[in-house]
Amino acid sequence: MTLTNMNSQVVKYYDPNDYDRPSVTVDILIFAIDDGQLKVLLVKRKEAPFLGEWALPGGFVKINEDLETAAIRELKEETGVKDVYLEQLKSFGDPSRDPRMRVITVAYIALIPSSAIPLQASTDALEVKWFAVASTPKLAFDHHEIIDAGLDRLRGKVRYTNIVFALMPPTFPLSQLQETYEIILDHQLDKRNFRKKMLSLDILEPTDQQVTGAHRPSLLYRFKKRDLVIFD
Amino acid sequence: MTLTNMNSQVVKYYDPNDYDRPSVTVDILIFAIDDGQLKVLLVKRKEAPFLGEWALPGGFVKINEDLETAAIRELKEETGVKDVYLEQLKSFGDPSRDPRMRVITVAYIALIPSSAIPLQASTDALEVKWFAVASTPKLAFDHHEIIDAGLDRLRGKVRYTNIVFALMPPTFPLSQLQETYEIILDHQLDKRNFRKKMLSLDILEPTDQQVTGAHRPSLLYRFKKRDLVIFD
DNA sequence: TGAATAGTGTCTTTCAGACAATATGCC
DNA sequence: GGCATATTGTCTGAAAGACACTATTCA
Numbered sequence: 001m002t003l004t005n006m007n008s009q010v011v012k013y014y015d016p017n018d019y020d021r022p023s024v025t026v027d028i029l030i031f032a033i034d035d036g037q038l039k040v041l042l043v044k045r046k047e048a049p050f051l052g053e054w055a056l057p058g059g060f061v062k063i064n065e066d067l068e069t070a071a072i073r074e075l076k077e078e079t080g081v082k083d084v085y086l087e088q089l090k091s092f093g094d095p096s097r098d099p100r101m102r103v104i105t106v107a108y109i110a111l112i113p114s115s116a117i118p119l120q121a122s123t124d125a126l127e128v129k130w131f132a133v134a135s136t137p138k139l140a141f142d143h144h145e146i147i148d149a150g151l152d153r154l155r156g157k158v159r160y161t162n163i164v165f166a167l168m169p170p171t172f173p174l175s176q177l178q179e180t181y182e183i184i185l186d187h188q189l190d191k192r193n194f195r196k197k198m199l200s201l202d203i204l205e206p207t208d209q210q211v212t213g214a215h216r217p218s219l220l221y222r223f224k225k226r227d228l229v230i231f232d
Numbered sequence: 233m234t235l236t237n238m239n240s241q242v243v244k245y246y247d248p249n250d251y252d253r254p255s256v257t258v259d260i261l262i263f264a265i266d267d268g269q270l271k272v273l274l275v276k277r278k279e280a281p282f283l284g285e286w287a288l289p290g291g292f293v294k295i296n297e298d299l300e301t302a303a304i305r306e307l308k309e310e311t312g313v314k315d316v317y318l319e320q321l322k323s324f325g326d327p328s329r330d331p332r333m334r335v336i337t338v339a340y341i342a343l344i345p346s347s348a349i350p351l352q353a354s355t356d357a358l359e360v361k362w363f364a365v366a367s368t369p370k371l372a373f374d375h376h377e378i379i380d381a382g383l384d385r386l387r388g389k390v391r392y393t394n395i396v397f398a399l400m401p402p403t404f405p406l407s408q409l410q411e412t413y414e415i416i417l418d419h420q421l422d423k424r425n426f427r428k429k430m431l432s433l434d435i436l437e438p439t440d441q442q443v444t445g446a447h448r449p450s451l452l453y454r455f456k457k458r459d460l461v462i463f464d
Numbered sequence: 465t466g467a468a469t470a471g472t473g474t475c476t477t478t479c480a481g482a483c484a485a486t487a488t489g490c491c
Numbered sequence: 492g493g494c495a496t497a498t499t500g501t502c503t504g505a506a507a508g509a510c511a512c513t514a515t516t517c518a
Contacts, residue, residue, distance in 0.1 A: 021253040
């Protein structure tokens with residue numbers, strides 16, 4: 001498409017109608033620690049394609065809506081949760097990932113504190129369920145691939161950031177923090193070395209509260225800042 | 233939109249026409265080391281908006297084209313280069329990032345070996361130029377933001393991967409490798425410590441060739457594998 | 465007092481970082 | 492011989508990792 005502007009120069013304009021446009025969605029990987037496992041929230045699809053199969057929560061990006069805003073909206077609509085850690089993961093655009101039409105999806109990771117897990121969620125009459133990431137059912141679209149990419153990101157970032165803050169309740173004993181690391185990294189850590197390291201990072205502060213039980217009470221800690229900090 | 237299927241169930245279908253769809257582009261950050269600086273390739277726009285301003289090379293994703301395929305195609309079309317390291321960076325979708333219409337862009341990083349820098353590029357009669365990342369001109373769209381995100385990614389990944397392989401020629405003296413790290417990290421490194429570290433990583437192998445000049449000859453090395461390796 | 469978990473310190477090894485002298489080739 | 496760059500090793504301090512016992516509460 002070309003036009004001539006006021007200075008009589010020929011100018012190429014692009015026009016949305018010159019091109020077929022894909023649909024764009026956001027999909028959200030909502031992770032939480034529960035029952036000693038890393039879990040991901042899935043919804044049962046009520047539409048074709050993949051009707052009746054489990055899938056990541058998500059939906060179309062509105063035409064005047066920012067990507068992150070769309071992710072926040074979907075998160076709220078489908079699960080009722082808000083004010084969580086949200087980070088863009090990656091976009092997936094294989095032309096055949098949706099059998100009916102071209103859909104490009106921007107995947108986000110959301111992390112929810114254990115204390116905030118809604119058992120069954122939301123305003124909608126949607127079937128929503130937590131699954132251990134190690135044993136998810138067959139999933140719609142390329143959502144397995146998205147989960148794998150999200151796990152890689154999470155496991156990588158745990159090593160050089162304080163990202164676990166977003167998975168922890170406001171206060172917690174150090175043993176619970178260690179357990180969170182162990183679940184994500186999928187290996188055991190030495191208690192003494194873990195405590196030494198964590199306390200040396202200067203990202204935690206003790207509260208004046210304790211947890212009691214049939215054993216020695218444990219001191220509760222909290223994160224000094226609940227924002228992402230990159231170490232080094 | 234609802235239909236009734238063969239089992240008389242009411243089924244919701246989505247239809248692309250139920251929604252306004254954004255346009256989707258790919259933009260490519262092409263980095264190379266040249267003249268002791270990290271440079272990025274920019275093109276002068278020949279279309280509105282931002283006609284005449286410098287921008288990242290990129291263009292629309294075709295309706296049946298994978299995102300990475302689109303990035304490879306644009307890379308080739310606009311610069312003539314191919315067979316380079318390519319990694320998805322991030323998607324940018326602020327509704328006002330393009331003043332005329334909704335355009336979501338998926339940004340990619342491409343890394344080119346110094347030896348492969350095309351001085352002026354391409355089949356097209358496009359104006360294309362390398363700029364030091366430290367002194368880019370005013371850019372179209374949100375391309376400054378994309379460059380900043382790309383620099384963060386590159387500087388981060390240099391620390392825990394062998395990603396610099398993609399910026400190096402097939403063989404090189406260790407001093408050139410060190411210079412590449414220094415340019416990216418923007419600080420000087422100790423020669424002895426650098427060599428000790430690099431050689432201990434087991435990612436390099438010596439060739440039987442030397443570089444000569446008005447000084448002691450230096451041994452040429454090459455990367456054992458020209459694929460991304462994550463350390464640890 | 466037994467069960468359960470919290471809390472603590474030392475030693476060893478590894479790695480990062482500071483630091484300077486010799487080697488080689490070309491002119 | 493003089494210049495330019497390549498190449499090499501030691502020491503120190505910090506951090507990671509292995510490792511085991513005592514402390515506290517509750518039933």
